[in-house]
Amino acid sequence: MKTILFINTGGTISSTYQEHGLTPTQSADHILEQIPELRQICQVEAIDLMSMDSTNTQPEDWAAIAWLVRSSLQKYDGFVIAHGTDTMAYTSSALSFMLGTVDKPVVLTGSQVSILAENSDSKKNVIDSFITACGERPGVFVVFNGKIINGTRASKVRTRSYNAFESINYPYIGTVVNGQLIYNEDLPERKLVQYPYNDNYCSEVFLLRLIPGTNPHIFDAIRSLGYKGIVIEGFGLGGVPFKERSLINKIEELMRGGMTIVVTTQCPYEGGDLTIYEVGQRVLEKGVIPGYDMTTEALVTKMMWALGQTQNPAEVAKIMDTNYAEEFSKPGTL
CATH class of the missing domain: 3.40.50.40 (Rossmann fold)
Known part of the structure; x- marks a missing residue:
């Protein structure tokens, strides 16, 4: 059974109602407690890296996530990152460049509704993400509403619907249907350059x-x-x-x-x-x-x-x- 590191950074998935509205308050362990089905999929270790609404995400946060993944690559078979949806596509793109050529799946996910709410999309998104993180295809992905999207092609196009993300100008990497991981066999074949980890950035x-x-x-x-x-x-x-x-x-x-x-x-x-x-x-x-x-x-x-x-x-x-x-x-x- 594979071992996946679950990294919590906040977002709607971990939010509860506070004085000024929905605010990330729940820990990684608390999120995982709501999804006991994960025990049948893999072994999970969890860490709380940060707890923020992704609107507040800054480039230094991308570098912090990248460094944690980089320093943990030898220990885990894959990674699932809980992240707010509003800037998830920026983070998935940044990680795609910063991490260099990775040989394991790095999956970002979140939800439109808190994991504590009835009929939330969070549990399905998290389960689908762990299934993807246990898969054989390496790279950075956004997994949302059953779709697996290349990290540099994801974009949030809907503010409320569960199908919030689309793959822009590129086919879906695959889907997760009823717990089954299905890769797209018709993806274009390209020779990409191999490039090393580099989390340097200029925010200007x-x-x-x-x-x-x-x-x-x-x-x-x-x-x-x-x-x-x-x-x-x-x-x-x-x-x-x-x-x-x-x-x-x-x-x-x-x-x-x-x-x-x-x-x-x-x-x-x-x-x-x-x-x-x-x-x-x-x-x-x-x-x-x-x-x-x-x-x-x-x-x-x-x-x-x-x-x-x-x-x-x-x-x-x-x-x-x-x-x-x-x-x-x-x-x-x-």
Whole structure:
């Protein structure tokens, strides 16, 4: 029987009603006490790493989780991390990069309703996650509502429903149906680079979603605040305005000053392509990095991770254009 480490970080799954609303209060052991069925699946050890609403999660918390997993790899066969749903996709993406090439399953899960509530989705999500953690496929995953999602492709798309997460621009890794783990046999085959553990990061990354009328001087403000990188969510396939209130000159100015800028699409599905329209080609010619079909969560955390290793723009661009954890596919390749 395999041994799985259960890491509690808080979230709705461990919450009870307090003076200011739902607040994480329950320990890992208390959560596990509600799910005696786990004893039939594996041996479980538990640890309380932190107890917070995931809205309060910071990049240093990703590094703390990564270090705990890293330092425990030789002792356990897999890991299940209880996490709040609101920023779970950021954490799963960050761990995918920080942990490097892992040879064991690292599974994040949570719930939309506290484990103490009637008809909660928490017990099923936890059981499915332990089943996945006992499986043979290594990597970082989000397991929710019976779906197994690659860690860099998960995104929370619903605020209340039990099917809160989707796999964006990538097939599900598999499903858990009636306690049975079923891997997707039609996943695309790719040769990914092998890369080592590295939990360094730079949190000075700004996410800018364009709207019609965006003031170009927003970039001066971003620079004055000390940001080292920007992820720009453009229109459609990644278009950036170059006529009235043109943003192109400011983008070029910041890049000449050493800032890393990625341009992607606001649309969650099907990805961007800066080569098709003039509004994409003009900004691509300035040297921005295309975001392809990466999720916002993967783009932001990957840029933080890249800038944590080097702030040389050419090296950062190389890292951003390297596929480490199935985080992107270039147009026409999936």
